[in-house]
Amino acid sequence: MSDFLKKGFLLGLGAAVTGKEKLDKRLNEMVEKNELTQEQARTVMRNFIDKGEMKTDEWNTKQYEQTQKMAKDLGIATREDINELRARISELESQLEEQKQPEQ
Template sequence: MSDYLKRGFLLGLGAAVSGKEKLEQKLKELVEKNELTQEQAKTVLENFIEKGDTQKQKWSDKQKEQTQKLAAEYGIATKEDIHELKERIHELEMKLSNKTAEEVEEEE
C-alpha cells in the first residue's frame, strides 16, 4: 500500500515540476509580449508554488494518517507507543529500586 502512495506522490511531483516549467515558459512569453509585467509574472509563479506547497503538505498529512491507520489495523506499535512503554518501564524500575533499597535498610 505504501508503495502505491509513494508512486502517486512521485507522479504528482513530476506533474507539478512539469507544470511549473510550462507555466514559467508561458509567463515568459506573456512578459515578452507585454501582456504581463515582470512583477505580475513573479506573483503568479509564487502563488503557483505556494499552492503546490500547500498540496504537498496535504498529501504528507494524508500519507501519515493512512500509515497510522494501517499500523493500528495490523497492531504495529508506533513511536508514541514505544515511548510510553519505555516511560512505564522506567517508572517501574524506579519503584522496584526504591523498594529494594527499603528492604535492605530493614534488614540492617
C-alpha cells in the same frame, strides 16, 4: 500498497514539474507581449510554488495519518507506543528500586 502510493506521488510530482515549466513559459510569453509585468509574473509563479508546497505538506500529513491508521489496524506498535511503554517501564523500575531501598 506503499509502492502504489510512491508511484502516485512521483506521478503527481512529474505533473507539477511539467506544469511549472509550462506556466513559466506562458508567463514569459505574457511578459514579452506586455500583458504582465515581470513583478506580476514573479507573483503568479510564487503563488504556484507556495500552493504546491502547501499541497506537499498536506499530502505528507495525510500519508502519515494513513500509515498510523494502518499500523493500528494491523496491531503494529508505533514509535509512540514503544516510547510510552519505555516510559512506563522506567517508572515501574524506579518504584521497584524505591521499595527495595528500605529493605537494605
